[in-house]
Amino acid sequence: xxxxxxxxxxxxxxxxxxxxxxxxxxxxxxxxxxxxxxxxxxxxxxxxxxxxxxxxxxxxxxxxxxxxxxxxxxxxxxxxxxxxxxxxxxxxxxxxxxxxxxxxxxxxxxxxxxxxxxxxxxxxxxxxxxxxxxxxxxxxxxxxxxxxxxxxxxxxxxxxxxxxxxxxxxxxxxxxxxxxxxxxxxxxxxxxxx
DNA sequence: GACAAGATTCGCT
DNA sequence: GCGAATCTTGTCG
Numbered sequence: 001x002x003x004x005x006x007x008x009x010x011x012x013x014x015x016x017x018x019x020x021x022x023x024x025x026x027x028x029x030x031x032x033x034x035x036x037x038x039x040x041x042x043x044x045x046x047x048x049x050x051x052x053x054x055x056x057x058x059x060x061x062x063x064x065x066x067x068x069x070x071x072x073x074x075x076x077x078x079x080x081x082x083x084x085x086x087x088x089x090x091x092x093x094x095x096x097x098x099x100x101x102x103x104x105x106x107x108x109x110x111x112x113x114x115x116x117x118x119x120x121x122x123x124x125x126x127x128x129x130x131x132x133x134x135x136x137x138x139x140x141x142x143x144x145x146x147x148x149x150x151x152x153x154x155x156x157x158x159x160x161x162x163x164x165x166x167x168x169x170x171x172x173x174x175x176x177x178x179x180x181x182x183x184x185x186x187x188x189x190x191x192x193x194x
Numbered sequence: 195g196a197c198a199a200g201a202t203t204c205g206c207t
Numbered sequence: 208g209c210g211a212a213t214c215t216t217g218t219c220g
Contacts, residue, residue, distance in 0.1 A: 043201070045201080052201070053201090054201085077201090079200065079201065079202060080199090080200060080202050080203085081200085082202070082203070083201095083202050083203070085201060085202085087201085100201060102201090120203095120204085126202070126203070127201065127202075128202050128203060129202090129203075167201070168201070168202095169200085169201050169202070170201055172199085172200080173201090
């Protein structure tokens with residue numbers, strides 16, 4: 001097992017970490033059952049300077065407090081009252097940077113993901129869908145990636161190519177909405193599912 | 195205490 | 208392609 005160390009998360013640049021997370025493997029063990037996926041799409045949220053970030057302008061509320069706790073924990077929140085979105089908190093204590101996991105490629109136990117998705121496809125594309133497939137809900141907010149039921153490993157899988165674009169669904173962030181903070185990886189072979 | 199809006203998904207037209 | 212679903216959070220009074 002090659003769990004990512006705290007030093008991976010506590011670097012200061014979430015854009016770099018968002019790119020580095022591509023090809024890493026995210027695991028969850030919920031109800032004593034393992035599932036895993038190869039991270040294939042991420043978005044960076046650049047703390048207080050980023051209008052799209054919940055902590056823009058240094059805002060501190062009960063919800064955003066999590067973002068200030070220092071890298072290496074999970075930030076999950078409910079979007080549109082329906083969907084749970086999974087973020088990786090990065091940087092050090094006091095700096096509210098985060099990376100949103102938007103999609104992954106099923107790597108282990110895709111049959112359980114299909115069950116959790118109620119037979120629907122896609123299995124693991126889209127931020128709300130990612131949380132469903134991994135079995136996560138807001139009750140898993142604040143969990144540590146170093147010592148809990150969710151963690152990320154490095155299996156030395158490198159993307160074959162990486163596409164960069166503007167983030168999705170953040171039009172309200174005005175000029176920051178067009179920043180190139182979204183990263184989409186393709187792999188070779190394209191389907192590594194076990 | 196009330197209200198508007200949201201880092202989305204799904205089903206139907 | 209469009210609109211409903213659904214509820215927490217943040218802001219304002």
